[in-house]
Amino acid sequence: MKQIIQNYRTGELELAEAPVPLCSSNKILVKNVASLISIGTERSIIELGRKSLLGKAKARPDLVKRFMEKSKKEGLVKTFKEALGRLDNPTALGYSSAGVVVEVGRNIHKFSPGDMVACIGAGYASHAEYITVPENLCCKIPDGLTCEEASFGMLGVIALHGIRCAKLAFGESVAVIGLGLLGLLTVQILKAYGSKVVGMDIDPGKVELAKKLGIDYAFTSEDDFKNIINNFTTGHGADAVIITAATKSDAPVNTAVDVARYGGRVVLVGVADIHPDR
Known part of the structure; x- marks a missing residue:
């Protein structure tokens, strides 16, 4: 499937090929029909990713504070390497979408394959062809509402x-x-x-x-x-x-x-x- 991801160290955006996520027992697998692009939140995330390390530090002093606190406990070199590793991990963008249920986990009882659902949540309702979402971050789309309209749920x-x-x-x-x-x-x-x-x-x-x-x-x-x-x-x-x-x-x-x-x-x-x- 195709998915939009960002490398936080370089700020580079990519339309990447990724495997369809597995549907665990407490989630539903959804084929997205529409996903919402947030010109506020997502633009700020993209702009932050394109900043230098110093620019990221100036923009997020809260993370710098956490970095310093962890450095005191675990050492500066180890903490710095972990931070760079996180920046190199590709991050999925998007947090509000809508689509059709393809599969449900064995512990899911509110949804069935074929249901049209609105989904929310960063890390779940991403800009991807398929997503897996916890039951509490989905709801059925009322009759008469399109997926484009329902994708504004978040x-x-x-x-x-x-x-x-x-x-x-x-x-x-x-x-x-x-x-x-x-x-x-x-x-x-x-x-x-x-x-x-x-x-x-x-x-x-x-x-x-x-x-x-x-x-x-x-x-x-x-x-x-x-x-x-x-x-x-x-x-x-x-x-x-x-x-x-x-x-x-x-x-x-x-x-x-x-x-x-x-x-x-x-x-x-x-x-x-x-x-x-x-």
Whole structure:
């Protein structure tokens, strides 16, 4: 079968020939019909892979810390060789797909060969012709939904997780900063929750789309965004702010702090500098 892999040391991408994975007793074997390319997460992974070792270290200080801690216990040379070995291992890309069940493990009872399923999870729902996935990372595709539509499942999960992290009560007001794909999914779920939703994005097209999808208010202007939140919360501020923007700037976080009420929750689902002005 064909599969997209990346070498993390060189950053090289390859459409490689690989054996069809074996179906173990607790997984299902799926023939992919569609797999989702994430322009956020996967682009950042690819860009990280193309950096030099020093660039990788600067981009992932958390991994450097783990490397230093392990070096103290097991020695620098041994730890360095292990790290290089991991970088040389080909890594499968992709984390959200949909397809048809080909085979099920003997401990699987929810699925049968021929079922159409949506699959999620890095290391499982890869860009490959065939994948094996645990039972809890799959669900049957409802009638009337295409595999292309169902392959967006992981993004829906991410949006839902961000909302749950905000710990909302029914009818609370929520500001959404960034109305890209994740932001628009977040808006629709929030409206289904019964929340009052105000959104902001620098792209007028995304703002108009958010309005068509039922958002209460949406703006490209930060001043208009802040004013409407102040008006309809009678000056208290939004109960929660969910940031679904991708930027190296701290502007989204500073805006979130400005519009959130005292004791409000700020959830960062996207990518931004998390050090607000104080």
